Amino acid sequence: MNSAIVTAAILAIGDELLSGRTKDKNIGHLADVLLLAGIDLKEVRIVADEEEAIVEALNALRTRFTYVFTSGGIGPTHDDITADAVSKAFGLPCEHDAEAMQLLGEMYARREMEFTEARQRMARMPRGARHIPNPVSTAPGFIVENVYVMAGVPQVFQAMVDNILPELKTGSRMLTRALPCPYGEGDIGTLLGAVQKAHPDTSIGSYPKYDGQRFSTELVVRARDEAVLNAAADAILAMIGEITAAKAAESHPGPEA
Numbered sequence: 001m002n003s004a005i006v007t008a009a010i011l012a013i014g015d016e017l018l019s020g021r022t023k024d025k026n027i028g029h030l031a032d033v034l035l036l037a038g039i040d041l042k043e044v045r046i047v048a049d050e051e052e053a054i055v056e057a058l059n060a061l062r063t064r065f066t067y068v069f070t071s072g073g074i075g076p077t078h079d080d081i082t083a084d085a086v087s088k089a090f091g092l093p094c095e096h097d098a099e100a101m102q103l104l105g106e107m108y109a110r111r112e113m114e115f116t117e118a119r120q121r122m123a124r125m126p127r128g129a130r131h132i133p134n135p136v137s138t139a140p141g142f143i144v145e146n147v148y149v150m151a152g153v154p155q156v157f158q159a160m161v162d163n164i165l166p167e168l169k170t171g172s173r174m175l176t177r178a179l180p181c182p183y184g185e186g187d188i189g190t191l192l193g194a195v196q197k198a199h200p201d202t203s204i205g206s207y208p209k210y211d212g213q214r215f216s217t218e219l220v221v222r223a224r225d226e227a228v229l230n231a232a233a234d235a236i237l238a239m240i241g242e243i244t245a246a247k248a249a250e251s252h253p254g255p256e257a
Helices: 015-019 026-037 051-062 082-090 098-110 117-123 154-167 185-198 226-251
Strands: 006-013 039-047 067-071 094-096 124-126 130-132 141-144 147-150 175-181 203-210 215-223
Touching: 006 026, 006 051, 026 039, 026 067, 026 154, 039 051, 051 067, 051 082, 082 094, 082 124, 082 141, 082 147, 094 098, 098 117, 117 124, 124 141, 130 147, 130 154, 147 154, 175 226, 185 203, 185 215, 185 226, 215 226
Parallel strands: 006 039, 006 067, 067 147
Antiparallel strands: 094 124, 130 141, 141 147, 175 215, 203 215
């Protein structure tokens, strides 16, 4: 079993995300993929199409996590500046990659379309970057050290993710167990905190629900070891049992002495 912990961050780039004009689909997709691969997603940032903002975020993330995945800003328009920002972050020149130019040139020739200056922008990347193949629309993403730069269009992004997955280091899988709890967070908060403190190798999430009449909670336990997971889950079930007994006693007090 691989006991290593591999971490990741996602940097989503684009004014359209911050304005709400575009609803992001890439973060959720990549989070699902990383969870299945045993890679812990630790941070998500969304930044505008501003070079300094991208550089600042990228430099903060790439030194803290095993991998950084970016989406957006590698298209043909003037505001597609991710390649420039990544180049600046690494102190590398941003230039037209010869292989990318050939791939795109041949693709546009097959489609009998002009390979314009704007379209050539999609071949720009930091010098020495490795390609991420793009089977959907040809224009490649690229890799510099631990940073994986991918398109923002969901179909293309997902195809690129499929291409990079085989080369990623994977860690030990995070196991999860969901437990329904018929009580709201106000009833369980203090006791649940004690359970978490007693089981420090787990992460316990509390997700409140309301059905229109009463509150309940879904409790999700996460751990890398099954025995550790089960011990925390048993403690939670015991906690729920204690609350149920206490409430029953309140509702049906014994006879007065």
